[in-house]
Amino acid sequence: MKLVKPYGDTLDDGAVQLSFTLPIEWSEAADEAARQLVRKMGFTDVAVAEGRKIAAGFSFFVVYARTPLAIDVSTIAAPSAARGALDMDGVDELIRKRVGRKIRIAGACIGTDAHTVGIDAILNMKGYQGDYGLERYREFEVFNLGAQIAVEALVRFVKARKIDALLVSQVVTQKGSDIANFTALSELLEAESLRDDIVLVAGGPRVTNLLAAELGYDAGFGRGTLPSDVATFIARRIADRVLAA
Amino acid sequence: MELRIDTGAVHKARRLAEAIVEPVAAFITRHTTVAVERSVVRLLGVDGVDGEGVPLPNRVIDALADPGAGAARAIGAAIAETGRGPQEIAQALATGTPLPDAGTTPPAAARAALAPYVARALAAIDARRADRDERSRRLPQGPPPLLYVIVASGDIHADRTAAVAAAEAGAQIIAVIRSTAQSLLDYVPHGVTTEGFGGTYATQANFRLMRAALDEISERLGRYVMLTNYASGLCMPEIATLAALERLDMLLNDSMYGILFRDINMKRTFVDQHFSRLITARAGIIINTGEDNYLTTADAVEQAPAVLASQFINEAFAHRAGLPDAQIGLGDAYEIDPNREDAFLLQIAQAQLARQCFPNAPLKYMPPTKHMTGDIFKGHLVDAMFNLTSVMTGQTIHLCGMLTEAIHTPFVADRALSLANAKYVMGTARHFGDDIAFKPGGTVETRAGVVLREAVELLHRVAERGLMESIAAKAFADVARPPDGGRGFEGVIAKNAAYWNPFEDALRPLAVA
Numbered sequence: 001m002k003l004v005k006p007y008g009d010t011l012d013d014g015a016v017q018l019s020f021t022l023p024i025e026w027s028e029a030a031d032e033a034a035r036q037l038v039r040k041m042g043f044t045d046v047a048v049a050e051g052r053k054i055a056a057g058f059s060f061f062v063v064y065a066r067t068p069l070a071i072d073v074s075t076i077a078a079p080s081a082a083r084g085a086l087d088m089d090g091v092d093e094l095i096r097k098r099v100g101r102k103i104r105i106a107g108a109c110i111g112t113d114a115h116t117v118g119i120d121a122i123l124n125m126k127g128y129q130g131d132y133g134l135e136r137y138r139e140f141e142v143f144n145l146g147a148q149i150a151v152e153a154l155v156r157f158v159k160a161r162k163i164d165a166l167l168v169s170q171v172v173t174q175k176g177s178d179i180a181n182f183t184a185l186s187e188l189l190e191a192e193s194l195r196d197d198i199v200l201v202a203g204g205p206r207v208t209n210l211l212a213a214e215l216g217y218d219a220g221f222g223r224g225t226l227p228s229d230v231a232t233f234i235a236r237r238i239a240d241r242v243l244a245a
Numbered sequence: 246m247e248l249r250i251d252t253g254a255v256h257k258a259r260r261l262a263e264a265i266v267e268p269v270a271a272f273i274t275r276h277t278t279v280a281v282e283r284s285v286v287r288l289l290g291v292d293g294v295d296g297e298g299v300p301l302p303n304r305v306i307d308a309l310a311d312p313g314a315g316a317a318r319a320i321g322a323a324i325a326e327t328g329r330g331p332q333e334i335a336q337a338l339a340t341g342t343p344l345p346d347a348g349t350t351p352p353a354a355a356r357a358a359l360a361p362y363v364a365r366a367l368a369a370i371d372a373r374r375a376d377r378d379e380r381s382r383r384l385p386q387g388p389p390p391l392l393y394v395i396v397a398s399g400d401i402h403a404d405r406t407a408a409v410a411a412a413e414a415g416a417q418i419i420a421v422i423r424s425t426a427q428s429l430l431d432y433v434p435h436g437v438t439t440e441g442f443g444g445t446y447a448t449q450a451n452f453r454l455m456r457a458a459l460d461e462i463s464e465r466l467g468r469y470v471m472l473t474n475y476a477s478g479l480c481m482p483e484i485a486t487l488a489a490l491e492r493l494d495m496l497l498n499d500s501m502y503g504i505l506f507r508d509i510n511m512k513r514t515f516v517d518q519h520f521s522r523l524i525t526a527r528a529g530i531i532i533n534t535g536e537d538n539y540l541t542t543a544d545a546v547e548q549a550p551a552v553l554a555s556q557f558i559n560e561a562f563a564h565r566a567g568l569p570d571a572q573i574g575l576g577d578a579y580e581i582d583p584n585r586e587d588a589f590l591l592q593i594a595q596a597q598l599a600r601q602c603f604p605n606a607p608l609k610y611m612p613p614t615k616h617m618t619g620d621i622f623k624g625h626l627v628d629a630m631f632n633l634t635s636v637m638t639g640q641t642i643h644l645c646g647m648l649t650e651a652i653h654t655p656f657v658a659d660r661a662l663s664l665a666n667a668k669y670v671m672g673t674a675r676h677f678g679d680d681i682a683f684k685p686g687g688t689v690e691t692r693a694g695v696v697l698r699e700a701v702e703l704l705h706r707v708a709e710r711g712l713m714e715s716i717a718a719k720a721f722a723d724v725a726r727p728p729d730g731g732r733g734f735e736g737v738i739a740k741n742a743a744y745w746n747p748f749e750d751a752l753r754p755l756a757v758a
Contacts, residue, residue, distance in 0.1 A: 148426060172442055205652070
């Protein structure tokens with residue numbers, strides 16, 4: 001058991017910073033309303049450091065406070081899909097030795113999402129932060145289908161091209177559109193009996209590996225993911241399947 | 246502050262861009278599209294939807310017996326034959342009354358029958374423009390860079406609240422973001438909308454509602470707040486038409502963006518962008534081009550010459566449609582990796598180079614997005630450096646960066662913090678650019694020289710090969726688009742000898758100087 005609290009400048013002081021807007025005209029009473037609201041949230045030692053009008057009928061606050069709560073970090077696990085990533089040559093070598101053929105990868109932004117920045121960072125040859133994209137790997141054959149791809153069209157593509165690994169990206173999260181699209185895809189793959197034949201990977205700034213697991217994906221990659229993280233995961237997972245077969 | 250740049254190279258770039266556009270313009274002249282024709286129908290006063298929600302302009306175009314002759318001829322003939330107006334004719338069509346056979350009506354009779362409707366449409370556009378001019382004089386906007394923020398709740402009513410709050414916090418331009426799928430719809434949705442992803446639909450009713458809200462706050466603040474939306478995608482000219490009729494002040498409108506980034510057919514896009522720009526020229530609407538997209542999808546340092554080359558091409562297309570420089574908001578963005586040493590110097594070089602290449606254009610400067618993370622504190626600092634670059638180099642239309650970029654569509658407080666950041670930096674450094682000089686042979690000057698030289702080389706290659714062939718061969722944004730591929734190609738129509746478009750005739754610009 002290891003209980004921890006937020007750390008300001010002293011162990012267990014519980015210090016947090018909050019900022020939020022209230023839909024009321026600013027006044028001293030608005031500051032007081034903000035203070036009492038934060039107390040109702042369960043915080044103590046509430047200090048409204050800044051409170052001001054940002055528009056007619058809207059007030060903005062910066063608040064410092066302390067929480068009495070603590071968390072037992074020894075009980076918490078969130079396995080990363082990106083653990084122990086190999087570099088490009090390492091991935092290619094692993095595929096040559098353990099898979100023995102090229103891995104076919106398709107990537108797309110599904111549903112109405114038009115933001116390809118994430119999928120492009122992973123797939124495009126140039127890559128991201130000096131880490132080459134999957135198109136540059138010798139042992140991958142990559143199809144980047146781009147933006148706004150309907151899940152039905154994507155599943156047809158998977159079937160027609162015998163895709164081994166499918167990467168789908170969602171950047172827009174408004175009204176749960178990302179979850180709806182991810183779910184629609186995994187359900188359609190199940191319905192078409194394709195799910196077990198492919199490695200299914202979700203990506204996007206709000207995606208976590210835990211979320212992806214809940215949605216029935218093999219892995220999820222979020223902020224700061226490098227192409228080699230994804231490449232390593234796909235290569236190892238397919239190599240494991242070859243071994244098991 | 247002025248960079249010493251090779252003015253001969255700037256001149257050469259402009260000539261090359263004109264040469265690139267020339268053969269495309271010849272193609273444009275010989276073709277129309279379903280979207281251009283729907284725009285004509287809308288200008289003639291047709292509005293509304295049928296019983297199944299299909300817009301009447303779409304119904305009219307689908308019913309044309311001879312699409313190559315254009316919609317105006319068919320409607321003019323129908324008016325001459327029936328004595329009814331365009332809206333009545335469209336409504337009758339929707340309930341099963343076919344258009345009369347235009348072939349039997351003498352062209353002169355069709356033209357005469359349509360003339361009052363054409364005059365009325367042009368008068369409406371001119372009246373909106375005069376209204377804007379009057380308000381802008383009475384309610385002066387304040388100096389550029391003009392602070393531009395987006396609202397994107399997905400519900401037009403929530404967007405209106407956010408827009409008014411942003412205007413009060415200092416915003417001078419409000420963009421209402423569209424639903425992400427709208428660019429691929431081959432019709433314009435109808436009515437007030439409260440749904441969509443990443444924004445809500447661009448409709449005439451939404452335009453009107455938002456313009457009215459901003460007019461009210463403009464009067465209250467004593468400064469005119471501009472409204473912008475997106476004339477891009479498959480309905481580019483229709484959106485331009487509706488924007489002209491509802492007094493939008495700016496429109497996102499790029500000659501190549503849809504081709505490269507939305508896989509819309511290039512012929513469709515070239516024809517559509519031309520007619521949309523004829524409309525915006527007449528309406529006094531400032532277009533904003535989309536060069537920032539080259540930088541968000543690929544390395545920003547490598548892509549700088551492509552941005553400059555695209556700016557010259559967009560300018561040449563815009564001039565062809567009669568847009569004066571003052572209405573050509575060429576795009577650029579602050580997207581170089583902030584962790585790269587001297588990235589700030591490279592950004593200044595590019596922004597100042599654009600300023601000097603296009604001295605009379607209201608340049609549109611887009612904020613950092615690609616390298617923004619969940620670290621809002623760092624993000625706010627990067628935005629401050631962007632704000633400094635913008636005010637130093639005299640950018641005109643300044644899209645304020647959000648500290649929560651990459652996290653969520655902006656909260657009301659995010660916009661207020663962003664505007665406070667911009668106002669502070671631009672106030673404290675207002676005349677900094679006037680007071681400094683670049684070191685001859687220094688990093689900034691050298692970089693600007695490289696970008697200009699490489700842009701000329703790129704334009705040269707495109708001019709030799711042809712624009713359509715170059716796009717097919719991955720000359721821009723690292724994507725290849727074939728001339729007959731992509732979405733909307735089936736909507737490109739060759740004009741025949743009977744073709745007539747009274748608006749094209751009325752809006753036709755003078756020969757390019």
